[in-house]
Amino acid sequence: MAAVSLSIAAGLATIELNRPEALNAWNRALGDELLDAVRAVADDDAVRAVLIRGAGRAFSSGADLKDIGGREATPEGVPDLRRILVESYHPIITGIRHMEKPVIASVNGGAIGIGLSLALACDLIVAAESAYFLLAFVNIGLVPDGGSSIFVPARVGFARAAELALLGERVSAQSALDWGLINRVVPDAGLPAESEALGRRLAAGPTRSYAGSKRQLNAMVYGRLDEQLELEAAIQQEMASSDDFAEGVTAFVQKREPAFRGS
Secondary structure, eight states, X not given: OOSEEEEEETTEEEEEEOOGGGTTOBOHHHHHHHHHHHHHHHHOTTOOEEEEEESTTOSBOOBOHHHHHTSOBOTTSSBOHHHHIIIIIHHHHHHHHHOSSOEEEEEOSEEETHHHHHHHHSSEEEEETTOEEEOGGGGGTOOOOTTHHHHHHHHHOHHXXXXXXXXXXXXXXXXXXXXXXXXXXXXXXXXXXXXXXHHHHHHTSOHHHHHHHHHHHHHHHSTXXXXXXXXXXXXXXXXXXXXXXXXXHHHHHHTSOOOOOOO
């Protein structure tokens, strides 16, 4: 079964993360197929708007730690997180931002870690009332990546960005709306219909105007996105070599609280 599915109807492309049994955690297949889907809809003149959603009970629970452990390692024997970010994650994030079409994230359940970064890369975020948002990186000794270190402060300011990054706590859909992190909250049962209706509205609209607005917003707010992504990747690789990361992953697998030592 494909890790990502893509369908197109009446100018609206729907990209669905399709690992519901893993809460749509990102493994190699999901990353590769999501990048292919993003590139495909960007290049397809028949696509006028894009909707990204998750199958099952979550939008995305973030990176699949089991998959990371099986990826290529650095000469020092630690996971090569920089390579994963640069080769897989970054092209997805920049592909969405530079796409000359509006992109909506339809969030059910959790949008966690790189899953939250994916949602924040989109132009509009619609969430179910029961959805929640979490920069979980700190909980395993890592730092925000996938652009979240620029997307979050751009949307909610430094104080709340620091709270999300340093405390690693859930933010409810209503709080996310109040903070300005997302655009709309709808009843759980109405999320698919509301998201699709917004997508169809955009698909029927002035797409050249949308593209021009995205260029303006990118220039004003995300002009340093490429530099920030590179900084994230470099610092994340530092964290991958830390004892705290090893302890964080071990504690996660063993379902216990980590004992971090700052090393």
